[in-house]
Amino acid sequence: MLEKQTNCSVCCCTSLNKIPMVVFMILLMFGILFGNLLTLAVVLGTKHFHTPQGYLKASLAMADLAVGIFVIPLSVYAEITLMWTDTAPSWILRNSQHTAFHPCSFLGPVFAGCTLVSITTVFFLTIERCVAVMKPLHKDAVITKKRTSMLIVFSWTGSFFLALSPVIFSQQIALEYNACSRMCNYAFAANDFPPHVWHILLLFPAFDFTLLTGTVVTNFISFTKIRHHSKKRRRLAKAGCQSTSGPSFSEIKAAKTIGALTLVFSISFTPVAVFVVGNVTGNQWCSFSFFAFWILAASSCWNVTIYSVRDQKFRVRARQLLTLSKIKNSP
Template sequence: MDPELNVSSRNYIVDDIHPCYESYNLTFIFTSNPSIVCVLLYVFLGSLCLVTICGNLLVMISIIYFKQLHTPTNYLILSLAVADLLVGVLVFPFSMAFTVTSCLYHENLICKIRDSFDVSLCTSSILNLCCISIDRYYAVCQPLTYRTKINTRVTLIVILLCWGVSVLIGIGIIIAGFSQGTCEEMCSVDVVVANTIGPVFSFYLPAIIMLCIYLKIFLVAQKQVKSIQNTTCRSTKSGAIVSKMERKATKTLAIVMGVFLLCLTPYFICVVFQPLADNPPSVPVIETLNWLALSNSMLNPLIYAFFYSWFRSAFRMIISGKIFHSNLADTKLI
């Protein structure tokens, strides 16, 4: 996710700030004698990529293998993990190989393919989070009808729609010229329009919807807490336990969404306002925001492991290799 830089800045970008490129006859190539900073940079980004892939693989294997985790909410989490895994597999290597400077000086199809993957997977992540927020709304606000409205069939249809829309938005935005790493010069008016419409539909609108839904869930949960505190009958205690579990799940997923917004909001603000600024952000700032946004794909599995005891149990069994020695699919995770 690398916003376009002014063409006039191309003459000094690489020499000034990029430790891995050097100029040769007015062209910029990857240096054959990388500095320590360059090596450390790629070691760090490579480690980030590896952690992202392994973490999301753990989430995917856990949900697929353990029957206890076969729930509509976890299927949505699985879809989110797939998007994050693909970010690690596809976007990270492309972004490492074709950084801001590389993209600016290699105007080819590969650069646009990288952008398309980037936009599609980012959109898929936020649409999955939007669907998760809707799932939590029904679980907390309409618990009596939740299982009839949100079942496996409905969840799978929603997941397919999320991915279909994400692919279409990714292709459409790249065709329209969304400059999150555009590899060719564009009319400034086109850049402003593309950089406004794209983020509105792929980020800002879904984010506002999610915030409104979680605010509604919070208000309803507060009422449920007061209601539970005012009752003492045994049947209500049973319902209280279920309600407490739902609120914990909602809190955890709200944290996932909050981390997502913290990671991506700075980038999308930069994307929208950069074409309008007289002095656009420097390349180091743009690259930092880009990798902050991408690092969200690494953080989600860590959040699951920290807040969900059953995910921690599943992770331990997978890492220790127990699932390869015996059938533990029906194991009760605690």
């Protein structure tokens, strides 16, 4: 329970440190809202992006947007309240098992579920790009809009079931506003708990690392094929011939964009997974938990940056939406 926690993260122990922390939270919240609303506007409002890959990008943006709408505002409210009144609301001092209608009962699973949706969606994006690179002539037959929509529904359903599983299958696990991470986290309701309790919490890092490993391996296969195809094109170009097989330049560029997205998300997810493993073995790692969870939260605004840098069509369409120019004539 939070009332038993005596430590605080290094950035939040003094009033001087709390001010930049709250400013960071507010800026991050607006960055997530702006970036993902723009992504949804571009993807859903432009016919060119009505593809399986576009659907997956929209699903990823919706998961990230939920973090900015629900998760971060509670942390902002809690921290501003603590700074302004110097007293904590009752729900902050107790966990979900001791407070009726505890906000973390909703926001904890939302953050965990959206995180798992993001990991799963990035994995599906790498699979889609791998098929496009390895079997470009069969891509449209294998990766269809209907199958992609089914995968998206499966991703959201499975991710939120996994996010709720700790509180469904164990009475020893509660949700609380953590003094270290400054977020709603899963916590042990008592000091003594059977081994199956921490086995449940280890589902999260096991799921994360399994999908991240699969994502990295899939990207490696795709880039190996791209490298081989690039060498073949150069040899044919020197011989005065032109290659008509293999992935197009647009497919290769899209694969590199998803590769960059994979790298950013892998860096963002790994610290939290490491923290959960350390936490269930008895390590609190208070300062590390703050940076781990907020690095993860910050990943929710990276996708629009990567698309803007790597995808010229996305960049042009986003500029048109922001400047309200040539929208009617856009494809």
